[in-house]
Amino acid sequence: MNGATTSGELRAHNRVRLLRAVHDGGATRTRAQLTRDLGLARGTASVLVAGLAEDALLHEEPAPEHTRGRPTQVARPHPDGPLALAVDVREDAWELAACELGGDAHVLEVRPHDGTPRGALGPLGEALAEQTRRHGHRVVGVGVALAGPVRLGGLVDVAHLGWRSVDVPRLLDLPAPVPGGAPIVGNDTAFAALAEARRGLLRGVRVGLHLHVDFDLGGVLVVDGRPLDGANGTGAEFGHMPLGGGGRPCACGATGCWGMDVGANALLRQAGLAYGGGQGREQAARVLEAGGPPLAAAARALGRGIAALVNAHDPEVVTLSGLGVDVLAAGRAALLEAYGPGLMAIRRDRPPRVEPSALGWRGALLGAMESVFDAFLTPEGLDRWRLSRA
Amino acid sequence: MNGATTSGELRAHNRVRLLRAVHDGGATRTRAQLTRDLGLARGTASVLVAGLAEDALLHEEPAPEHTRGRPTQVARPHPDGPLALAVDVREDAWELAACELGGDAHVLEVRPHDGTPRGALGPLGEALAEQTRRHGHRVVGVGVALAGPVRLGGLVDVAHLGWRSVDVPRLLDLPAPVPGGAPIVGNDTAFAALAEARRGLLRGVRVGLHLHVDFDLGGVLVVDGRPLDGANGTGAEFGHMPLGGGGRPCACGATGCWGMDVGANALLRQAGLAYGGGQGREQAARVLEAGGPPLAAAARALGRGIAALVNAHDPEVVTLSGLGVDVLAAGRAALLEAYGPGLMAIRRDRPPRVEPSALGWRGALLGAMESVFDAFLTPEGLDRWRLSRA
DNA sequence: GGCTTTTGTTCACGGCTAGAGCATAAACTG
DNA sequence: CAGTTTATGCTCTAGCCGTGAACAAAAGCC
Numbered sequence: 001m002n003g004a005t006t007s008g009e010l011r012a013h014n015r016v017r018l019l020r021a022v023h024d025g026g027a028t029r030t031r032a033q034l035t036r037d038l039g040l041a042r043g044t045a046s047v048l049v050a051g052l053a054e055d056a057l058l059h060e061e062p063a064p065e066h067t068r069g070r071p072t073q074v075a076r077p078h079p080d081g082p083l084a085l086a087v088d089v090r091e092d093a094w095e096l097a098a099c100e101l102g103g104d105a106h107v108l109e110v111r112p113h114d115g116t117p118r119g120a121l122g123p124l125g126e127a128l129a130e131q132t133r134r135h136g137h138r139v140v141g142v143g144v145a146l147a148g149p150v151r152l153g154g155l156v157d158v159a160h161l162g163w164r165s166v167d168v169p170r171l172l173d174l175p176a177p178v179p180g181g182a183p184i185v186g187n188d189t190a191f192a193a194l195a196e197a198r199r200g201l202l203r204g205v206r207v208g209l210h211l212h213v214d215f216d217l218g219g220v221l222v223v224d225g226r227p228l229d230g231a232n233g234t235g236a237e238f239g240h241m242p243l244g245g246g247g248r249p250c251a252c253g254a255t256g257c258w259g260m261d262v263g264a265n266a267l268l269r270q271a272g273l274a275y276g277g278g279q280g281r282e283q284a285a286r287v288l289e290a291g292g293p294p295l296a297a298a299a300r301a302l303g304r305g306i307a308a309l310v311n312a313h314d315p316e317v318v319t320l321s322g323l324g325v326d327v328l329a330a331g332r333a334a335l336l337e338a339y340g341p342g343l344m345a346i347r348r349d350r351p352p353r354v355e356p357s358a359l360g361w362r363g364a365l366l367g368a369m370e371s372v373f374d375a376f377l378t379p380e381g382l383d384r385w386r387l388s389r390a
Numbered sequence: 391m392n393g394a395t396t397s398g399e400l401r402a403h404n405r406v407r408l409l410r411a412v413h414d415g416g417a418t419r420t421r422a423q424l425t426r427d428l429g430l431a432r433g434t435a436s437v438l439v440a441g442l443a444e445d446a447l448l449h450e451e452p453a454p455e456h457t458r459g460r461p462t463q464v465a466r467p468h469p470d471g472p473l474a475l476a477v478d479v480r481e482d483a484w485e486l487a488a489c490e491l492g493g494d495a496h497v498l499e500v501r502p503h504d505g506t507p508r509g510a511l512g513p514l515g516e517a518l519a520e521q522t523r524r525h526g527h528r529v530v531g532v533g534v535a536l537a538g539p540v541r542l543g544g545l546v547d548v549a550h551l552g553w554r555s556v557d558v559p560r561l562l563d564l565p566a567p568v569p570g571g572a573p574i575v576g577n578d579t580a581f582a583a584l585a586e587a588r589r590g591l592l593r594g595v596r597v598g599l600h601l602h603v604d605f606d607l608g609g610v611l612v613v614d615g616r617p618l619d620g621a622n623g624t625g626a627e628f629g630h631m632p633l634g635g636g637g638r639p640c641a642c643g644a645t646g647c648w649g650m651d652v653g654a655n656a657l658l659r660q661a662g663l664a665y666g667g668g669q670g671r672e673q674a675a676r677v678l679e680a681g682g683p684p685l686a687a688a689a690r691a692l693g694r695g696i697a698a699l700v701n702a703h704d705p706e707v708v709t710l711s712g713l714g715v716d717v718l719a720a721g722r723a724a725l726l727e728a729y730g731p732g733l734m735a736i737r738r739d740r741p742p743r744v745e746p747s748a749l750g751w752r753g754a755l756l757g758a759m760e761s762v763f764d765a766f767l768t769p770e771g772l773d774r775w776r777l778s779r780a
Numbered sequence: 781g782g783c784t785t786t787t788g789t790t791c792a793c794g795g796c797t798a799g800a801g802c803a804t805a806a807a808c809t810g
Numbered sequence: 811c812a813g814t815t816t817a818t819g820c821t822c823t824a825g826c827c828g829t830g831a832a833c834a835a836a837a838g839c840c
Contacts, residue, residue, distance in 0.1 A: 003393010005404060005429070007796050007827055014395060014828090032787060039395070041829050046789060069786025070836045149736060157736050207621045219702075221611075221618070228613060230704025231597045231742070240734050241698040242633060253735030254701060308631040311644060312609075314620025344630050345643030346539060346547050352621070397796055397827050404797090422818060431798050436820060459817025460805045 012379035014040070018048050019101070020377045022058060022075045024198065027102025030063050032072040049075065055386055056080045058101070077101040082140040082385060084372035085131055087124060088188065088365040089146050091115060091161060091215060091278030094124055098131065099369040103199060105362075115278055117166045125172035128183075132174070137388040140376045142183040143368030144168060145191045147214060149234040154185035159251035160215060160265070161278050184371050186229075189218025190236040191367025192321045192357070193227040198370050200358045201319050209315040209352075211238065211306070212363070213324035215278060217259035221313055239263075243305040251276075261301035264323055270294035288326055299331030300338040307342025310352055321357035328356050402769035404430070408438050409491070410767045412448060412465045414588065417492025420453050422462040439465065445776055446470045448491070467491040472530040472775060474762035475521055477514060478578065478755040479536050481505060481551055481605060481668030484514055488521065489759040493589060495752075505668055507556045515562035518573075522564070527778040530766045532573035533758030534558060535581045537604060539624040544575040549641035550605060550655070551668050574761050576619075579608025580626040581757025582711045582747070583617040588760050590748045591709050599705040599742075601628065601696070602753070603714035605668060607649035611703055629653075633695040641666075651691035654713055660684035678716055689721030690728040697732025700742055711747035718746050 004013040021034050029037075035045040052058050058081065060073035077100040084099040093112040097105040109127055113120040132139050146168065148158035154169040168185045193202070193210035202208040202222050210227070211219040219238030220227045229235045239259025240252050250257035260266060264284035268275035271287045271294045287294050306318055320328050328335065335354070343351055357363055375381055394403040411424050419427075425435040442448050448471065450463035467490040474489040483502040487495040499517055503510040522529050536558065538548035544559040558575045583592070583600035592598040592612050600617070601609040609628030610617045619625045629649025630642050640647035650656060654674035658665035661677045661684045677684050696708055710718050718725060725744070733741055747753055765771055 003395075003403060004400070005394075005407065006798075007397055007400060007825085008798085010394070010397060010400065010796090010827060013393060017395065030787095035787090042788065043790075043830075044828055047828090066837065067786085068784080068838045070788070070834095072787060149734075151736070205621075207618065207625065223613065223618060228597065228611070228703065231595075231706035232704055234736070235597065235702075235704040237704070237734070238702045240701040241631075242694075242732070243631065252701075253738070254697070254732055304632075307644070311630040311642075312625075312628045313618065314622055314625040314627070316621035342632070342644055344539075344627070346541070346624070348643070396829080397794090398829085400796055400827095425818090432819065433799075433821075434797055437797090456806065457817085458807045458815075460803095460819070462818060 009379065012382070014038075014044070015048055015052060015382060016377055016379055018045070019052060019057060019382070023101050023103065023373060023377065025102075026199075027058075027076050027100070027104075028074060030072040030074050031060065034075065053078070055382075056389065057082070057382070057385070077104070080138065082376060083135055083138045084369045084376070085128060085139060085142045086365050086368035086372065087128075087142070087144045088368065089120060089124070089144060090188075091147055091158070092281070094120060095365060096124070096127055096131075097365055097369070098135070099372075101373070103366070103369065105366065105369060115161050117163055117171055121166075121168060121171040125174060128172060129175050140381070140385065141181070141372035142174070143191070143370075143372040144172075144183055144185045145188040145364040145368045146185065147188050147216070149237060150185050150187050152233045154183070156185065158278075160276050181375075184368070184375065186368065186371060187218065187234070187236045188212060188214075188364040188367075190220050190227045190229055191365075191371065192359070192363030193220045193222050193236070193367065194370050195359055195363045195366035196319050196321070196357055197222045197225045197227065199366065200363070201317060201355055205316050207313065207315045209306075209309055209313060209318045210357075211302075211318065211320050211324055213263050213302075213320065213322045213327060215264045215281075217262045217302075219309070221315070238305075238309065241305075241308075243308050244301055258301070258305045262298050262305070262327075266298050266301070267294050270297050284323070285326075288323070288330060291330060295327070295331045296334040299327055299334035302327060302331075303335035303338030304342045306335075306354060307339050310347060311342070311344050314347075315352050318352050318354045319357050320354065321359065321363045322361065325356040325360065328354065399769065402772070404428075404434070405438055405442060405772060406767055406769055408435070409442060409447060409772070413491050413493065413763055413767065415492075416589075417448075417466050417490070417494075418464060420462040420464050421450065424465065443468070445772075446779065447472070447772070447775070467494070470528065472763075472766060473525055473528045474759045474766070475518060475529055475532045476755050476758040476762065477518075477532070477534045478758065479510060479514070479534060480578075481537055481548070482671065484510060485755060486514070486517055486521075487755055487759070488525070489762075491763070493756070493759065495756065495759060505551050507553055507561055511556075511558060511561040515564060518562060519565050530771070530775065531571070531762035532564070533581070533760075533762040534562075534573055534575045535578040535754035535758045536575065537578050537606070539627060540575050540577050542623045544573070546575065548668075550666050571765075574758070574765065576758065576761060577608065577624070577626045578602060578604075578754040578757075580610050580617045580619055581755075581761065582749070582753030583610045583612050583626070583757065584760050585749055585753045585756035586709050586711065586747055587612045587615045587617065589756065590753070591707060591745055595706050597703065597705045599696075599699055599703060599708045600747075601692075601708065601710050601714055603653050603692075603710065603712045603717060605654045605671075607652040607692075609699070611705070628695075628699065631695075631698075633698050634691055648691065648695045652688050652695070652717075656688050656691070657684050660687050674713070675716075678713070678720060681720060685717070685721045686724040689717055689724035692717060692721075693725035693728030694732045696725075696744060697729050700737060701732070701734050704737075705742050708742050708744045709747050710744065711749065711753045712751060715746040715750065718744065 059078040189212040208222040217239035220236035242256035243258035244261040449468040579602040598612040607629035610626035632646035633648035634651040
């Protein structure tokens, strides 16, 4: 999001600004609103919109509601406009969706898998190739969310599935590079946080903290609408700090990791059940519903860890997604009981709110979409689009 | 650093870019270099430099070295150019400096104080007023570094000095607001990190971690050259996460804070000496020099905590300032012994380097300067300057 | 049906940067 | 020492961009 420095770049920069405003607003805002919000002259907006419409990037339709005055148009995604393919790969299944500018996601396929890299990624690669053939140049990128740290280049580790340095782009084996380049592979927590920042409770928040609970716990700081992804792309791993206090060895190689005390695995362990290997989602849900000591222990661990992170980073809001929503709903009292005393005194008068994500389990998928459009909604991305249509 | 959107803003934006390049380069780069680095046409650079020189923002001098071809000029700070007043307020003394564009800091005064808010800030306020009178409109801002969390508006807590919500701007009681507005009050760790990002080892680093050790421990993440300051300005408090494992109550109100195991206070405590109240800097230094168990314990605690933060944030480099430089020098073995095992396995092949700051104890002062110039090197700041000279 | 309100379109204008051509000032060459 | 080479600075024109005002359009209101 850096600025133009020459008068030639100004046009490209403003095209991007306008299209991003359309996307961020869910493709529901009228041209008059956009003109005002971006501080453009009406004439400028006229030229920009005409250009974007000609490039099949948007399409104007009469606004459904009028008050007085000349009716305005809403900027909608163009029927031949760009598509983002987004995938959420969980431990037991994946979900594939096609997304239009504005953020509408059409789920195309949900398929269970056996937990092996090949078993999960082979069929997914075929499905992606099929969609890319079908939609041709409209596909501007592929985003894939995965439940583990992702190093630059797409090497993924999912400790409790036994994935070690799995080369996701290679296993997906996409035939021709889509216009947007190689698939964007990312951590599910980071993507969920991105979605939360764009379309959830972290929207407009300068510093927020997002925690995603599933079998494990992931967490990431969101600054100015951007999750911090670290130097190698593996920066959403708050679960692997020794905030729990215990000395139990973690599958990640360190000891005492916070994540071991919070997720589905922790619930199963506390209830005396078998855990690990990405199995037992339903059982964990039952343990959670039953309440009692396992839930209280997880909620307390969550609260204590959140307090530590709030001390360190001073976020404005803390959001929880995945299983965290349910832990918060069922164990709020225990969570707050550990949260308060863990805070520095100066943070206690106005502690940041801890809230369930507005996006539920769709966060990772929507975040994968956003990351594709983030790469597309740049002067370079729009240039590529223009060329691919010529 | 957001961009221009109208052709009118382009000029202002490029003035800022040029002047910032001069400042960041230490006012040693030649006009030809600047032109190339910023990707400007020679004609554009000509106009911009002429404008900045006329506004007394910079001053061209012949370059000392030539190769071949027409000799170029170096852009130096103008003799009547903007000045930043920067202060580092420690527990036992403060230091005041006047800084030119480019980063040269002339120390004006170092004065011990008694540790009370009034005793420390009263004389400092007078010194600042005196300098503001002397230099008139040249003073574009005042930056003050303090050894505790600083909330927006300048309310400061220094737990072990007994400072509670001390209103620093009010106690400084600057007569007329300087052109730059109210003094910029900030945490010493955050300022040290800022300096490190601009003129130290974190320069050009996308994600870095800076830890400042004094009596306590402060730490902050540096992303794209900017320390993350939190929603209320109090985001440099990594020392108040329970990474140590102990349950000892901390002066901050929480328990088990990491900072209690690392700084000068920890060294004194481990050696069986009295600690707290901002006293005992020399004794702590002697404990450190003596080596042995107190040093080893502090170094191990530091290493273990760094590993946790590296796991969570995936920084490229970790830098240490203040007493951390000495702990690293004398206790590197113990530190690394705890650092490695605390890392996730995937981080162990290429763990981030842990390095002593290049700026030593001057970091906080230089960071205070940078924060003043950050506010000045904006289109608005340069406009104010223009008006104040008219 | 005329008036008001709001929005879209068109166009002249001023401002900005790029780039080319020319001037300048040194170091190098023989 | 004079001509050549190289790098830089200056000046001017062309092309592009956004602004803002005037005008047209399309509704709701009385």
